[in-house]
Amino acid sequence: MTGQPQLEVLAPGAHAALQDAGRHGLRRVGVPWAGALDPRLMRLANALAGQPPQAAVIEAVDGGLRLAARQGPVRLAVAGDAVLDLQTADGRRAVPAWCALTLQDGEVLTLRSLRRGRLAAVAVQGLAPAPVLGSASTYARAGLGGVQGRALRAGDVLPVAAAGPGPNLHLPQPPAWNDGPIRAVPGPQADHFDAAALAAFTTTAWRLTADADRMGVRLDGPALQHAGAREIVSDATVPGSVQVPGNGLPIVLLADAQTAGGYPKIATVVSADLPRVAQLRPGATLHFQFVDVAAAEALARAAEAETRALLASLRPWWPGGLDIEALYTGNLVSGMLHALAPASHPDLD
Amino acid sequence: MRFQGVQLLQACARPRTWPARCAILPAVSNPDAPRWLDAGDMAFTVEFGPAITPAALHAVGALDAAIANAMAAGALPGVVETMPTFRSLTVFYDPLATSRAVLQPVVQALLDSADGALAAPVQHWRLPICYEGDCGPDLADTAAAAGLQVDDVVALHSATRLQVYMLGFLPGFPFMGDLPVALQRPRRTQPRVRVPAGSVSVANQLCAIYPWESPGGWHLLGRCPVPLFDARRPVPALLAPGDRVQFQPVPWAEFQRLQAAAQGGDIDPATWREAGR
Numbered sequence: 141m142t143g144q145p146q147l148e149v150l151a152p153g154a155h156a157a158l159q160d161a162g163r164h165g166l167r168r169v170g171v172p173w174a175g176a177l178d179p180r181l182m183r184l185a186n187a188l189a190g191q192p193p194q195a196a197v198i199e200a201v202d203g204g205l206r207l208a209a210r211q212g213p214v215r216l217a218v219a220g221d222a223v224l225d226l227q228t229a230d231g232r233r234a235v236p237a238w239c240a241l242t243l244q245d246g247e248v249l250t251l252r253s254l255r256r257g258r259l260a261a262v263a264v265q266g267l268a269p270a271p272v273l274g275s276a277s278t279y280a281r282a283g284l285g286g287v288q289g290r291a292l293r294a295g296d297v298l299p300v301a302a303a304g305p306g307p308n309l310h311l312p313q314p315p316a317w318n319d320g321p322i323r324a325v326p327g328p329q330a331d332h333f334d335a336a337a338l339a340a341f342t343t344t345a346w347r348l349t350a351d352a353d354r355m356g357v358r359l360d361g362p363a364l365q366h367a368g369a370r371e372i373v374s375d376a377t378v379p380g381s382v383q384v385p386g387n388g389l390p391i392v393l394l395a396d397a398q399t400a401g402g403y404p405k406i407a408t409v410v411s412a413d414l415p416r417v418a419q420l421r422p423g424a425t426l427h428f429q430f431v432d433v434a435a436a437e438a439l440a441r442a443a444e445a446e447t448r449a450l451l452a453s454l455r456p457w458w459p460g461g462l463d464i465e466a467l468y469t470g471n472l473v474s475g476m477l478h479a480l481a482p483a484s485h486p487d488l489d
Numbered sequence: 490m491r492f493q494g495v496q497l498l499q500a501c502a503r504p505r506t507w508p509a510r511c512a513i514l515p516a517v518s519n520p521d522a523p524r525w526l527d528a529g530d531m532a533f534t535v536e537f538g539p540a541i542t543p544a545a546l547h548a549v550g551a552l553d554a555a556i557a558n559a560m561a562a563g564a565l566p567g568v569v570e571t572m573p574t575f576r577s578l579t580v581f582y583d584p585l586a587t588s589r590a591v592l593q594p595v596v597q598a599l600l601d602s603a604d605g606a607l608a609a610p611v612q613h614w615r616l617p618i619c620y621e622g623d624c625g626p627d628l629a630d631t632a633a634a635a636g637l638q639v640d641d642v643v644a645l646h647s648a649t650r651l652q653v654y655m656l657g658f659l660p661g662f663p664f665m666g667d668l669p670v671a672l673q674r675p676r677r678t679q680p681r682v683r684v685p686a687g688s689v690s691v692a693n694q695l696c697a698i699y700p701w702e703s704p705g706g707w708h709l710l711g712r713c714p715v716p717l718f719d720a721r722r723p724v725p726a727l728l729a730p731g732d733r734v735q736f737q738p739v740p741w742a743e744f745q746r747l748q749a750a751a752q753g754g755d756i757d758p759a760t761w762r763e764a765g766r
Contacts, residue, residue: 167572167581169718169726170660170700272720282660282701284720328526328534373541374657374664376572376579378532400574400657400664408529411584433589436530440584 145212145245145303147264149296153204153251157291159395160196163275163284167399173379174277174285175395177354178259178415180315180447181219185263187451188217188240190306196269196276198262198292203253207262209243215303216241216249220260221314223252239310239457242303256317257419266301279396307456315450321429322417324382324407325436328375332404333384334367341406342428346390350422354396356383357417359426363388366404374402380409382428392417410436412443523548523600525593526577530584531569535596536577541666541694545576546654550730551603552578552596559599568592573730574655575664611731613763616698618647618689618736619744620711627677627708631691635671643738645669646710651696653732661700661718661726665734668694680706687712687748689736711736714748715761727758 149156159182162175176182182197191197198205203223207216218224222237227248235241235249237260243249251260269276269286278286287296330338344361351358370386377383381393383403392409393401394417409417410431420426431439526534535552537545553573559565567587572579582592620628620643632642649672651665658664668691676692681704684690688699690707699705700717713736717727728734739747750756 165570166660166725167570167657169656170658170662171725273725281703282718284660325527325529328528328536373539373575374655375536375574375577376528376532376534376657378528378579378581380529380531398658399572400655405528408527408532410530412530433527433530433533437584437588440530444585 143211145214145266145300146210147214147216147243147267147298147300148208148210149292149294149298150206150208150248151204151294152292153200153206154202155291156198156200156205157278157280158196158269158286159199159277160275161194162277162395163273163279166273167376170399171273171282171284172279172396172399174279174354175275176261176277177395177418178220178261180415180443180450181259181261182263183447184238184311184450185217185219185261187454188219188238188309188311189215189263189265190240190304190309191263191265191267195263196267198264198267200251200260200262201258203251205251205260205262206248207243208248209245210297212245213303214243214300215265215306216243216262217309218249218251218260218262219311221255221257221317222260223255225250225252236310238314240306240308242308258421259415259419264298264300265303267298269298281396309454310457311450311454313450313453315446318416321427322413323410323431323436323439324380324413324428325410325433326407326430327405328408329372329404330406332366332368332372333364333406337364337367338406340364341390342430345425345427348420348422348424348426352422354394356391356393356397357420359390359392361389364390364406370404371402372404374400377401377405378408380411380414381405382407382409394418410439412436412439528579530589532579532581533589533593534577534579535600538576541575541654548603549573549576549578552600555599555603556580556596559595565592565595572657574657611733612729613733613735614728614761615735615737615763616713616715616761617739617744617747618711618713619739619741620646621741621744624712624741624744625689625710628710631672631674631708631710634674637671642672642710645672646691646696647736647738649696649735651734653728653730653734654695655730656726656728658697659699659701659703661728663698663717663728663732663734665696666694668696674708676706677708680704681709684709685712687714689713711738712744714744714751715758716751719758722758 159176162173176199183193185197186195217240218237224235225232226235272285276285280290283289346359346361349358349360364384377393379395383391384406385403524536526536528534537548556571567583569581628639632639653663653665655664673694684699684703684705686702688709689711690697690709692707698713718725
């Protein structure tokens, strides 16, 4: 083994890009925050991989991401409800998400699919891409951050650190999936809609269309009638803004959204629920529920408390160095993958 | 810029000249009563009226400056950034560090005491533009809509000194105005999926330059080879609100030369700043 270990992207899957907590302070010159669509996954993955909390991760959309260790062992962790397999000299076997993994030189990790949601965060020990304007987050439209300002491609090689000795952490109880309504604060232009449109907004089962990317997701349902003008003099948009263009079908803006827009915004999805919107697949449905600003802020604080509790719950895999790989091989043979069930490895800290 | 409200009032005494602005006079004539708009749990907007007016623009700038000073003095912990637009200021905050209930009285006090002193120096720019061939695919349409010849549109557009109202939409993207009435027309009914970087575009009373390739619904009159945003520069955005911009027509060959030189870093963008203004 020569030189610094590297992580090679063999395939990016549907979409994968480097993201961190985002680029702040430049909205006034038109630069969106960008950053992880699901920051909780980023923080959990980083903690599992022994990375700083805000270090850049590979945020993968849907399945298909394939990563190979080159020139040495690489430690990484995948946060997300991911089906993973590891290809070694001895063959291919399933490995779990929500835990630290070490790829030996030449081994390949494949994110086959996601059981739920669309997003997974892959943190890699020693991954430290150079920040651009204060952040490594990829904002491809203006070529900022990431690898040469763009999403990952097959053949990209990321310099990382050699896997250190540290504990192999795992998350005993991954975050629960929340199927509840998406909370949103009415406004800033709720007054551009009449009572019937506001009622329809919260009673409709909105269908996610395939027209979805890091800028936003388009919803399908009954067209919302504007009470007045269908355009406003452009004002600021925020991640979570729900724009209603002339056709009456809402668009929820996400991390890469333009910083200003001329469509009335009926509501703003609360920050705690925006990752849940980004996680929804085309064809899925969502309901909106109105909350006021104080309640939205309380939801943000509750979500942060939940994230901190999850971070505090990380535990070493097993005391005494039990061969976890053997455990997994055994599970695969039996056709079951229940090693992550809390009962199978009680906490012994 | 001291008290635009008076000028506006005088202008509105001649309704045939300023019909659109007169319509919103009640809102801007009382700039002390802006609206507070909810924008979720990480932002709120202070709105100074529904339309583009000098008074609203002035009020936005004054509040923005007051907040910037307060932030620099550590008086607004938890405020992340602000976003000035034509007629509103949006304040972004961290709901884990502060709250709307804490911030609103502080911002209200700044609003009450903002004296409107705008410190930023105004820069004047003369930016090259190519109106030829593929550069201005909507030039002929725009001329037809105005009942003018293409040359007249070019002459009118390049003779107009535009003011940068705000930056937004894309990094470095300037919203500039106002266009001569003859060039004002609504957006395209069918937005383009791909507007080339550098496109100089018009819609309603506004003119903009797309710094990046993007979808877009404005009419494309020409192309400007000057990079409007470069992360490597100490101040990445070339233009700033308040700046004045006038376009200088150049032939296609010169456009190509300038574009190559600008992309290669061989031209300092300051070249296009008008000296002595």
